Amino acid sequence: MPSPDAPRTPGFxxxxxxxxxxxxxxxxxxxxxxxxxxxxxxxxxxxVAYLFAFQLxxxxxxxxxxxxxxxxxxxxxxxxxxxxxxxxxxxxxxxRLLGLLRNVPDNRAxxxxxxxxTTWFAWRLIVAGHWPGLVGAIWIAxxxxxxxxxxxxxLIHADSATGK
Amino acid sequence: MDTARASLRRFAAKGVLWRHYLxxxxxxxPFFLQPVLLTGMTIFFYFVAAEERRWLLRNLAVVRPGSSxxxxxxxxxxxxxxxxWTIAEAANYKVNKAEFRYEIVSPELLEQLGSAQGxxxxxxHMGNYDLGATLFAQKFSREIRMVRAPEPDxxxxxxxxxxxxxAGDGAVKIAYSTAGALVSFDLLSSLRQGEIVSIxxxxxxxxxxxxxxxxxxxxxxxxxxxxxxxQVAQVPLFPLFIVRAAYRHYQILVREPIVVPRTAxxxxxxxxxxxxxxxxxxxxxxxxxxxxxxxFGPIFACHAEx
Numbered sequence: 001m002p003s004p005d006a007p008r009t010p011g012f013x014x015x016x017x018x019x020x021x022x023x024x025x026x027x028x029x030x031x032x033x034x035x036x037x038x039x040x041x042x043x044x045x046x047x048v049a050y051l052f053a054f055q056l057x058x059x060x061x062x063x064x065x066x067x068x069x070x071x072x073x074x075x076x077x078x079x080x081x082x083x084x085x086x087x088x089x090x091x092x093x094x095x096r097l098l099g100l101l102r103n104v105p106d107n108r109a110x111x112x113x114x115x116x117x118t119t120w121f122a123w124r125l126i127v128a129g130h131w132p133g134l135v136g137a138i139w140i141a142x143x144x145x146x147x148x149x150x151x152x153x154x155l156i157h158a159d160s161a162t163g164k
Numbered sequence: 165m166d167t168a169r170a171s172l173r174r175f176a177a178k179g180v181l182w183r184h185y186l187x188x189x190x191x192x193x194p195f196f197l198q199p200v201l202l203t204g205m206t207i208f209f210y211f212v213a214a215e216e217r218r219w220l221l222r223n224l225a226v227v228r229p230g231s232s233x234x235x236x237x238x239x240x241x242x243x244x245x246x247x248x249w250t251i252a253e254a255a256n257y258k259v260n261k262a263e264f265r266y267e268i269v270s271p272e273l274l275e276q277l278g279s280a281q282g283x284x285x286x287x288x289h290m291g292n293y294d295l296g297a298t299l300f301a302q303k304f305s306r307e308i309r310m311v312r313a314p315e316p317d318x319x320x321x322x323x324x325x326x327x328x329x330x331a332g333d334g335a336v337k338i339a340y341s342t343a344g345a346l347v348s349f350d351l352l353s354s355l356r357q358g359e360i361v362s363i364x365x366x367x368x369x370x371x372x373x374x375x376x377x378x379x380x381x382x383x384x385x386x387x388x389x390x391x392x393x394x395q396v397a398q399v400p401l402f403p404l405f406i407v408r409a410a411y412r413h414y415q416i417l418v419r420e421p422i423v424v425p426r427t428a429x430x431x432x433x434x435x436x437x438x439x440x441x442x443x444x445x446x447x448x449x450x451x452x453x454x455x456x457x458x459x460f461g462p463i464f465a466c467h468a469e470x
Contacts, residue, residue: 013195013196031263032195032262032263032412033263033264033265033411033412034411035410035411035412037196038195038196038198038199038411039199041196042196042197042198042199042200043199043200045196045197046197046200075204075207078200078201078204081197081201082201085189085192085193085197088192089192106191106192107191107192107193107194107195107260108194110192110193110194111194111196114194114197
């Protein structure tokens with residue numbers, strides 16, 4: 001619902017910032033209203049995918065060709081995302097037929113599939129070495145911290161639910 | 165032949181295909197992927213929607229005289245990006261009932277509008293006007309009748325009407341401004357029954373009566389309808405804009421109401437005074453939120469066909 005009296009800090013979606021916000025006196029409620037989170041995570045996902053595709057298809061190309069293809073390749077990766085998201089929606093439908101993700105909304109389910117895909121891309125970047133491996137390592141570290149924060153948040157909520 | 169043409173129209177910039185795609189994308193794409201994908205879509209449409217881009221550039225040249233053509237391309241791109249965000253956020257509200265924040269500038273004027281017995285909301289193709297109508301209807305638990313230019317594509321018109329109805333839980337109704345007098349009688353009747361009617365006052369439709377005003381030192385043609393209706397029904401015109409302030413954050417700007425009396429020796433003189441007041445408000449709002457004025461059509465007289 002639209003709300004005129006919403007707090008100035010809009011809260012967070014991912015577990016790690018929610019946990020940190022909770023520790024520093026915030027509400028820690030889940031929301032998709034944080035612009036910084038949306039732009040930062042989105043940019044990192046796209047960067048990992050872009051570097052992975054670049055390394056996979058153009059790693060051995062001469063430097064002039066790499067520079068020439070930098071922008072057209074970004075457009076291709078963008079187009080690739082649109083196709084991947086569409087294919088993902090079918091994967092999610094298939095998983096639901098198998099009894100999985102039935103109570104998860106479409107965009108949350110996509111979030112999960114994209115998270116798994118991006119982590120695999122990031123792992124391939126690390127394995128391949130060179131500087132893009134650093135971007136892959138940042139992604140994997142962020143995912144690990146976020147998952148750990150999710151576990152802590154679950155334990156905190158379980159504790160407060162049982163009144164401890 | 166006609167069937168083939170109708171099928172092709174679905175793919176046009178104003179075709180229904182993109183509206184369906186947007187609904188699908190909003191339901192399926194996580195919020196954190198949307199900023200980059202929307203930027204990509206804006207680049208795509210900057211080239212595909214050539215006519216809209218040309219109108220943006222022409223109108224920008226008047227709003228920012230002496231500005232370089234290259235800079236105006238950047239400004240037009242930013243306007244198109246804002247347009248992408250506003251329609252995406254409106255779809256997000258419709259599909260996911262997503263949260264967004266808003267603040268009201270001059271809330272006392274909005275209260276005045278909310279309690280008015282018949283009033284016209286005069287707005288412009290600026291910011292998120294569809295969301296604004298929904299918001300108003302919910303805040304004051306009142307029905308609102310939106311008057312819009314007819315969509316060039318029939319399927320797009322159906323989709324748009326259904327979207328507005330769904331987002332506003334049925335409290336926002338659409339009427340299309342046409343050359344016929346029927347819609348005017350309907351609106352007059354609604355106003356006399358104390359309803360609120362919202363009209364876009366910054367774009368002309370072929371065949372619909374216009375009146376001359378002045379903005380940015382240039383003559384403009386704007387619709388005559390809202391001013392004549394206000395005069396005949398004796399209701400105030402409330403200039404209202406809902407502009408995008410940040411990510412999922414809007415600002416509702418309400419200005420002092422414009423009254424079009426029947427006092428002058430000529431009714432046209434009263435209408436002209438109302439038009440002049442509206443043009444001054446619109447000019448100021450456009451100057452403050454230039455990158456949110458979705459001027460995809462002619463308004464300035466200097467661009468009129470000879």
